[in-house]
Amino acid sequence: MHAVPGLACPGCRGDLRADGETTLTCDGCATVYPILDGIPSFVPAAAGGRPSRYGLTVLIPAVNQGDLDDLLPALHRELRSLEISYEILQPSGPGYGTALRTGFDQALGEYILTLDADGSHDPSVLRAIWAARQGVAVVIASRYVPGGRVEMPRARTALSRTLSFILRRGLSLPYSDLSSGYRLYRREALEAVALHATGFDILQEVLIRMVAAGYEIREVPLQYRARGTSRAWLARFAVSHLQTFLTMWKLRNSIASSDYDARAYVSVVPLQRYWQRRRYQVITTMAAGAHRVLDVGCGSSRIVGSTRMVGLDIVLAKLRYARRYGNPLVHGSIFELPFKDCAFDCVICSEVIEHVPADERVFSELERVLEPGGRLILGTPDYDRWRWRALEWLYGRLAPGGYADEHITHYSRANLAAYLKARGFTIDRVDYVGGSEMIFGVRKSTGVPAARPLPVAAGLRSR
DSSP: OOOOOOOOOOOOOEEEEEETTTTEEEEETTTTEEEEEEEEOOSSOOOOOOSSSEEEEEEEOOOOOOHHHHHHHHHHHHHHHTTOEEEOOOOOOOOOOHHHHHHHHOOEEEEEEESSSSSSOOOOHHHHHHTTTOOOEEEEEEEEETTOOEESSSSHHHHHHHHHHHHHHHHOOOSSSSSSOEEEEEEHHTTTTTOOSSSSHHHHHHHHHHTTTTTTTEEOOOEEOOOSSSHHHHHHHHHHHHTHHHHHHHHSTTTTSHHHHHHHOOOOOOOHHHHHHHHHHHHHHHHHOOOOOOOOOTOOOOGGGSSSEEEEEEEHHHHHHGGGOOOOOEOTTTTBBBBOOOEEEEEEEESSSSSSSOHHHHHHHHHHTTTEEEEEEEEEEEETOOHHHHHHHHHHHHTTTSGGGGGGOOOOHHHHHHHHHHHTOOOEEEEETTTEEEEEEOOOOOOOOOOSOOOGGGOOOOO
């Protein structure tokens, strides 16, 4: 976990001390806050999963005893060499996905290994898989990364490679082997995603849902030797994956996917690509020269990686993805920012205030953590502009998984400017993205706070 400048208890503003790598404790009120995936969290969490009794659970679904008799001796040798406690389960069900999900529900290991009993999965690869587990939620034993190899008839190899290529390109995933069943999962991460597939498409679904939740995935090479795989079986395997492709494509390209904002920067859709890059240019230009920057509602946008800053978001999945930018991150709410007063000389809040109810606490918190004379960069659609209203209508129909339906509070330039001035801010500039998204650059007063005769509703678009 990176040290987070200015971090404080959101309840009493007291100092926080780290108790190992899993919790923070407030020196003032003694409240304990968890650290989730290396990110301090100040958002109430759901109930935890089952406690682990073993280091590893091995799932071998849909086996026949003869195959298992050949596999188990070598598997036990490799497991003992890891010097961990383990259990082996043989879940069953009417389909491969159902059997795996049954095994996931029964497993009591901190990690879960899945493999088949037909001898195609070499147990000796287990050591490489286990060594690669740190910092990721899934390790895939991959046939198609450098060092991997496939031994099976040419026609079947071509079908397998084609399927992986279609899935990889169609779902915009940077992984080579999406249909390998030889994998290691961190059980805590599995419990954070909902799985529904009943067939072989679970192999695709679990990866997409892991990526959507912001988890990282790693591949290690596998020497794969097919054993008795018929052409009909391969056909069923491929059809199962393709049947769920549309559902996974919709998830992959919706705001529910952790990297939605980051991918929009390089989108194949010209308007979406322009919008992200123009917003990035305006905001980073306004923030230039600041030394202590906070991005409230940072999501997975590249803005949080543009310079040294602290990122805060209420969606943990997006923060998991944003870890790759290397900046300190905080899981928290805009209504109760977990930072000391005047901790930053620049606060960015881009495309957030339209997603939350009009509430004085939003602007009071942004102002509180900003030092006198500091810059607030505030971006939101200008609902007085017909161009924005037309774009939002069109966007809601062409991209139903996007943000359009989440805009519940509508501001206008004139009204929001008047409200900000009433709070004592000085407006330095207002820039636009696409002539419809307004980005205010304002400064906090250095004097006595102004009387505030205007309620926050004064900033909203007049109906």
